Amino acid sequence: MSSPGAPRPVGLLTADEALARVADGDLDAFGTLYDTLSPAVHGTALAVLRDPDHAAEVAQEVMVEIWRTAPRWDARRGTARAWATTMAHRRAIDRVRSVQAQRTRDQAALDADRPRSFDVVAEQAESNLEAERVRHCLDGLTDTQKEAVVLAYYDGRTYREVAETLAAPLPTVKSRIRDGLTRLRDCLGVAA
Amino acid sequence: MNAATPRAGDRRPDDAATRELLGAWALDALDDADRARVDDLVARDPDAAREARSLRETAAVLGEAVAVAAPDAVRLAVLAEVARTAQDRAPGTPSAEAEPVDAPAHVAPAAGAPSSARPAAGPSASTGPSSAGPTSGPASSRPAGRPAARRRRRTWSSVVAALAVLAAVAVPSTVAWRQSERAAEAEARADRITALLAEPGAQVVSAPVTSGGTAVAVVTADAALVTATGVDVPGSDEVYQLWVMRDGSPVPAGTTAAADGALQIRTDVYREGDALALTVEPAGGSEQPTSEPVVVLAPA
Numbered sequence: 128m129s130s131p132g133a134p135r136p137v138g139l140l141t142a143d144e145a146l147a148r149v150a151d152g153d154l155d156a157f158g159t160l161y162d163t164l165s166p167a168v169h170g171t172a173l174a175v176l177r178d179p180d181h182a183a184e185v186a187q188e189v190m191v192e193i194w195r196t197a198p199r200w201d202a203r204r205g206t207a208r209a210w211a212t213t214m215a216h217r218r219a220i221d222r223v224r225s226v227q228a229q230r231t232r233d234q235a236a237l238d239a240d241r242p243r244s245f246d247v248v249a250e251q252a253e254s255n256l257e258a259e260r261v262r263h264c265l266d267g268l269t270d271t272q273k274e275a276v277v278l279a280y281y282d283g284r285t286y287r288e289v290a291e292t293l294a295a296p297l298p299t300v301k302s303r304i305r306d307g308l309t310r311l312r313d314c315l316g317v318a319a
Numbered sequence: 320m321n322a323a324t325p326r327a328g329d330r331r332p333d334d335a336a337t338r339e340l341l342g343a344w345a346l347d348a349l350d351d352a353d354r355a356r357v358d359d360l361v362a363r364d365p366d367a368a369r370e371a372r373s374l375r376e377t378a379a380v381l382g383e384a385v386a387v388a389a390p391d392a393v394r395l396a397v398l399a400e401v402a403r404t405a406q407d408r409a410p411g412t413p414s415a416e417a418e419p420v421d422a423p424a425h426v427a428p429a430a431g432a433p434s435s436a437r438p439a440a441g442p443s444a445s446t447g448p449s450s451a452g453p454t455s456g457p458a459s460s461r462p463a464g465r466p467a468a469r470r471r472r473r474t475w476s477s478v479v480a481a482l483a484v485l486a487a488v489a490v491p492s493t494v495a496w497r498q499s500e501r502a503a504e505a506e507a508r509a510d511r512i513t514a515l516l517a518e519p520g521a522q523v524v525s526a527p528v529t530s531g532g533t534a535v536a537v538v539t540a541d542a543a544l545v546t547a548t549g550v551d552v553p554g555s556d557e558v559y560q561l562w563v564m565r566d567g568s569p570v571p572a573g574t575t576a577a578a579d580g581a582l583q584i585r586t587d588v589y590r591e592g593d594a595l596a597l598t599v600e601p602a603g604g605s606e607q608p609t610s611e612p613v614v615v616l617a618p619a
Contacts, residue, residue: 152406155522155619161397162519166386167379169393174385186389190397191404198408209375212382216347245384252385261384279348280381286343287350298339305342305374312377 142207150197157194160207165190166253167208168215174248175219175283185222189215220283242274242292248281264314272307275300329363338367345374391517398516508546508583512537515544515585528597528614532580536595536616543572543589545597545616548581556602561586564594564615574604594618 137155140148142163148156168189173182193211200210245265249258265273271293278289290300331337337360343349344357361368515521515537525535532549545561553559558576561584562569572586572595589595596612 150406154401157401158398158520158522161394165393165397166388167383169389170386171382173387174382183390183393187393187396187400190393191400194397194401194406195404196407198406205372205375206379208383209379212379213347213375216378216382220347249385252387255384255386257380257383258385261380276346276381279343279346280378281385284348285350286340286348289348301339301343304346304348305339308342308345308374308377311380312373315377315380317373317376317380 142211143202146193146197146200146207146210147202149194150200160193161190164193164208164211168211170252171212171215172219173251174281175216176222181222182219185215185218189218216280216283223283242278243281245273245277245281248277260315261311264311267314268307268310269303271295272303272310275303276307276311279304331360334360334364334367338370341367341370341374345371345378347378391513395513395516508581511544511583511585512546515539515542522618524616524618526614526616529611530613534597534614534616536618538589538591538595538618540591541589542585542587543593543595544583544585545595546581546583547577547597547614550577550580550582550613552577552580553599557599558602558604559584559613560598560600560604560608562596562598562608562612563588563590564596565590569596569608571604571606574600591618 137145137148137153137159140156140159142160145156145160145163149160165186169182169186172185172189173179176182176185189211192214200207205213245262249262252258265277268276274293275286275289278284278292279286284292286300286304287297289295289304290297293300295303333356337356340349340353340357344354349357357371361371516523518539520539522538523535524538525533528534528547528550530551532547532551534545534547534550536546537544543563547559550559553576558574559582560574561572563572563586564570570588572588573584575582575584594615594617596608596615598608598610598612600609
């Protein structure tokens with residue numbers, strides 16, 4: 128993973144480069160990795176949990192977990208960013224399903240009254256380039272695809288729950304999510 | 320993956336139906352049974368694995384799009400926890416043991432980190448600063464002002480030692496600091512460390528003090544905070560003096576007494592690339608060091 132020639136200053140490493148060094152126990156690189164990845168990790172948890180304290184706890188858990196399991200990260204299976212946000216999303220969902228968090232969130236869901244749009248979810252996010260690209264690319268999806276993807280990811284619902292919420296048949300929802308995500312992938316230029 | 324690892328190329332009748340689930344899989348929108356089906360397919364089918372990976376990366380962009388900086392306290396808590404958390408390695412690979420080093424007896428090592436505190440696992444041998452320092456810490460007793468030596472890479476164990484000491488200083492347990500005056504001092508010290516450590520790019524370096532105890536420096540591009548614990552209290556007409564070592568020459572950077580074996584000095588004289596040294600000087604401080612440094616701290 129390490130690049131040939133002069134080593135680059137640790138602050139200029141990409142997330143993948145930093146993670147490869149963290150896998151060797153490099154604590155300076157971990158500082159860089161933290162600064163690069165923690166906003167997405169924290170933001171993902173915050174979107175799903177809608178509670179600052181829970182989101183901060185998940186961010187802490189996930190960043191420590193990244194440190195702990197970095198030697199097992201396999202670049203062939205995904206980028207550092209995908210690895211980190213996947214972990215954050217999974218942890219947030221686990222927490223949503225725990226009783227205590229459920230109460231807080233149910234109240235928030237009641238307050239929200241109906242499924243949130245991306246713009247509502249992204250309200251507290253710092254405006255960034257990826258937000259603009261996602262907003263643009265979501266507009267390329269059908270309304271039903273967009274709704275299913277946003278509900279599944281940002282609300283952390285299973286596709287069965289999404290089907291119930293939207294009163295749509297299961298196979299239809301499965302396809303909407305897969306087709307919607309595929310269209311999103313192509314629009315965002317993620318390598319297939 | 321486990322004992323029943325499926326082989327690449329195996330086909331199952333319901334593979335097409337399982338593949339329909341890839342989108343929901345990438346968004347974590349499956350229950351455990353469905354997720355296991357997809358995991359199994361992905362392990363057998365390279366084409367499905369490619370699609371799975373690309374959809375996961377797409378989901379990651381959805382996460383990045385709602386990025387929000389985590390509170391500063393999270394950064395500090397993570398760094399402190401990481402310092403006492405060993406990494407998972409394949410059996411046989413030596414892992415850096417995370418063990419608080421030289422926490423003074425009356426200070427519990429970072430008991431207060433919020434939630435999920437995973438105490439350093441395993442029967443790790445206690446590594447005192449005297450054993451960890453000279454053998455593995457290039458930052459230890461190095462002559463001051465040798466830029467080439469200064470650039471040598473710090474070893475992992477010296478960094479662990481530094482952060483463990485910081486964690487111990489930064490999170491005093493209520494039991495340990497019974498006297499309110501001590502508690503107030505400790506809190507003030509911890510606050511200053513927290514503030515500096517929260518700055519992106521902050522670096523930590525530690526080394527044993529030759530006369531006993533451990534010194535830790537938190538440095539940024541233009542400030543340094545040196546904290547030492549377990550140190551001798553100097554004579555009544557003596558003080559500890561901090562020096563910024565720049566191009567081999569010492570620049571005076573403040574004096575302090577030691578209370579309860581602890582001291583702390585902050586300086587804004589420090590610049591990236593400098594080293595730090597601590598000497599014992601006559602009360603009032605000196606223009607030039609009049610004794611050998613008790614510790615030299617050389618950030619990477």
